Amino acid sequence: MDHKRALTILAVATVLVVVTAIVARQETTSTPKYEEKLFPELLGQINNTAEIIGTSKDGLFTLFARDGRWLVKEKHGYPANPDKVHQLLVGLSQLQRIEPKTNNPELYSKIGVEDVSVNGAKSLRITLKSADGQVLADLLVGNRKFSKANPNLQEYFVRVAGEARAWLVEGKISDEKSVLNWLERDVLALDPGRVREVRVTHADGQEVVVQREDPSVADYKLVGLPDDAEVEPYTVNSIANGLTNLTLDDVKPAADLSFSGKRPLTVELITFDGLRVNMQSLKDGKQHLARFRAEFDSSSVAPSREGKNENKHAPETGLMKPDAVKKEVDTLNARWGDWVYVIPGYRIDSLTKKKSDLLKVSKGDS
16 A cells, blocks of 8 residues: 555545544534433423423323412412322423434324324314513423333323424323313312211202211211101211212302302202302203302301310311411412312212111111
8 A cells, every 4th residue: 555545445444533523513402312301301391381381182281380379371370289290390390301203294193293283183282481471491291101121101202393203202291182170179178087968959948967976976867857767877878968069070260250140950968077069059950060058157166066075076077276267268269269160070969868868778678
């Protein structure tokens, strides 16, 4: 090999090494690495998030922050479920890349990361914005499956909005598409052990009253039960527990609905520690509408709550002191005041039974 040829080969080799180094450097600096966070900067920006927009073929939901709370724009500012919002924000910041997937738009639909505007799209687009409109995160969430490495996590196919490459990532986020699933669903969460009496007044004036004399008694009695009749304890107890742990199906502004001039079903719940809850319910088409009001009634406080024995039942029943009940009343009325709730039909079904529906069988016939 002559000297001139050797120099030529050396020069070509040098160029190749330089080009390879440049390409490697570009890939290192511009291509995301496996096991990197999908949004590396998001964790430090979570507290700056002021708006969450979710778009899918099922519709739109918009969550916005106000005075330390998350509210749902499409539901007139009703509170959003804070746990779901927290899981979404923190979960997005923790999503970790597992492996790159297709960058071919024709294949996006196979993993659910096609643009939301595409006919039949399965994707959910989630956009986080700051108060000044800066986009903090924007991605399309597609199909998901259980994580192979951690049973507490999920694997998601995702695509950052505006990017061609889809990714398989691992983490745990709230990815509800329906606006209703972002609502705070609890209407009344009440320890059943506190309930003393429930009084149902039907639109025709008929009353059904169930009660018990002491928190330690498990079953309620039907007031006014004929001597020759029996009732099924489960049915009576279902009336007593009809308003405990009550959730909503939907919510409407109270200003848009009026109960005046109508004859609603009225339910009054009274506890052993002085809480009195009043519900009025009307049927509107297939929906059961209800509005609520709470008050403190000192006359209904059980005698065992007074004087030095006032905490006698607290460990077993969760009964509260008067000051705590008064605070509870204020909290409930602040929550309920502006709203009419759509409540599940099965809850109303248990409350609409009249006394004749509750009678099991005549003792004389058994």
